[in-house]
Amino acid sequence: MTLRKGEKTTISIQEHMAIDVCPGPIKPIKQISDYFPRFPRGLPAAVGRSGGAPRPAPSQPSLSPAEPPRDDDEDVDQLFGAHGTTPAEQPAKSQAPEEAVDPEGYESDDCTALGTLDFSLLYDQENNALHCTINKAKGLKPMDHNGLADPYVKLHLLPGASKANKLRTKTLRNTLNPTWNETLTYYGITDEDMIRKTLRISVCDEDKFRHNEFIGETRIPLKKLKPNQTKNFNICLEKQLPIDKTEDKSLEERGRILISLKYSSQKQGLQVGIMRCAHLAAMDANGYSDPYVKIYLKPDEDKKSKHKTAVKKKTLNPEFNEEFFYEIKHGDLAKKTLEVTVWDYDIGKSNDFIGGVVLGINAKGERLKHWFDCLKNKDKKIERWHTLTNELPGAVLSD
Numbered sequence: 001m002t003l004r005k006g007e008k009t010t011i012s013i014q015e016h017m018a019i020d021v022c023p024g025p026i027k028p029i030k031q032i033s034d035y036f037p038r039f040p041r042g043l044p045a046a047v048g049r050s051g052g053a054p055r056p057a058p059s060q061p062s063l064s065p066a067e068p069p070r071d072d073d074e075d076v077d078q079l080f081g082a083h084g085t086t087p088a089e090q091p092a093k094s095q096a097p098e099e100a101v102d103p104e105g106y107e108s109d110d111c112t113a114l115g116t117l118d119f120s121l122l123y124d125q126e127n128n129a130l131h132c133t134i135n136k137a138k139g140l141k142p143m144d145h146n147g148l149a150d151p152y153v154k155l156h157l158l159p160g161a162s163k164a165n166k167l168r169t170k171t172l173r174n175t176l177n178p179t180w181n182e183t184l185t186y187y188g189i190t191d192e193d194m195i196r197k198t199l200r201i202s203v204c205d206e207d208k209f210r211h212n213e214f215i216g217e218t219r220i221p222l223k224k225l226k227p228n229q230t231k232n233f234n235i236c237l238e239k240q241l242p243i244d245k246t247e248d249k250s251l252e253e254r255g256r257i258l259i260s261l262k263y264s265s266q267k268q269g270l271q272v273g274i275m276r277c278a279h280l281a282a283m284d285a286n287g288y289s290d291p292y293v294k295i296y297l298k299p300d301e302d303k304k305s306k307h308k309t310a311v312k313k314k315t316l317n318p319e320f321n322e323e324f325f326y327e328i329k330h331g332d333l334a335k336k337t338l339e340v341t342v343w344d345y346d347i348g349k350s351n352d353f354i355g356g357v358v359l360g361i362n363a364k365g366e367r368l369k370h371w372f373d374c375l376k377n378k379d380k381k382i383e384r385w386h387t388l389t390n391e392l393p394g395a396v397l398s399d
Contacts, residue, residue, distance in 0.1 A: 140216075253355075
């Protein structure tokens with residue numbers, strides 16, 4: 001463009017903006033937070049207005065992709081220096097408050113991303129009970145739109161996780177730091193269970209209109225516990241771990257039953273006590289069962305060995321405390337088998353089989369030992385817990 005002498009140069013607004021915005025090579029743009037550093041708690045408000053070292057001019061960015069931004073740390077160091085902090089003290093004092101400041105309210109450590117759970121476990125060997133006290137959780141992951149959760153804790157015994165051995169706490173509303181102080185108890189836990197079982201503890205978020213959501217879990221091998229000694233835990237929750245699907249479904253646990261055996265020399269017969277059941281599988285739509293127990297002493301040529309308990313309504317932990325007597329010579333017991341089955345009573349349709357157990361000379365493990373101890377110790381009442389399975393060899397699964 002040619003200018004005459006005395007004329008003023010005129011630049012359009014587009015040219016003017018282009019000159020201001022693009023003065024040269026494009027450089028990384030600093031974030032606005034770089035110009036407003038977050039000060040540690042307790043720093044006087046006047047610090048920002050006091051005569052510290054001058055800040056670098058915003059129009060002269062010195063960032064490059066190879067150099068991470070360090071202006072915040074340098075600015076804070078300079079501000080602390082203005083209040084008499086020695087250079088040797090500056091790194092320690094500038095880092096400690098930075099770690100304490102948590103604008104989101106959550107810990108950044110990956111271990112605590114899902115939260116931590118505080119609980120204790122006690123194996124009562126004499127009463128065959130495992131007491132699980134769920135104390136509290138801290139820093140749970142938010143699951144709801146309001147940034148909170150409605151947490152509860154549920155327990156499973158592995159292997160064999162099913163509704164039969166599931167226990168859960170109450171639900172606490174709108175909190176990420178719930179305190180339950182609730183004790184859940186598994187009955188019928190044997191020394192064998194303590195060796196091979198693992199307790200799975202899951203924290204979930206209850207949702208009224210959708211499926212409940214998983215937050216985190218932890219697993220404790222029961223062999224870590226010592227009998228009659230409380231062990232406390234404070235553990236970071238983990239993501240959901242896979243459950244072994246290769247288990248033999250025919251041996252799925254359906255609950256526990258407490259049986260007593262006694263051979264009476266005076267009455268010349270076997271006395272069988274059906275004491276109670278624990279953690280039975282739920283067979284009804286309401287989440288419960290109406291259980292009763294049947295027993296047979298086989299082989300039973302005369303079809304007269306069948307006995308039944310009363311039906312207990314709407315429970316998964318029924319107490320029966322009923323005894324039945326079989327007149328039989330002591331020497332003949334070695335050839336017999338005691339079949340115990342648990343059923344859910346239904347009106348107007350066939351009763352549902354819950355689970356069963358067989359005691360006798362052909363049984364294995366604790367079932368064989370219980371039978372052998374009865375034969376060996378006449379006139380002595382021997383009580384043992386046994387695991388119910390969903391398949392009973394030789395039994396007719398109809399009532």
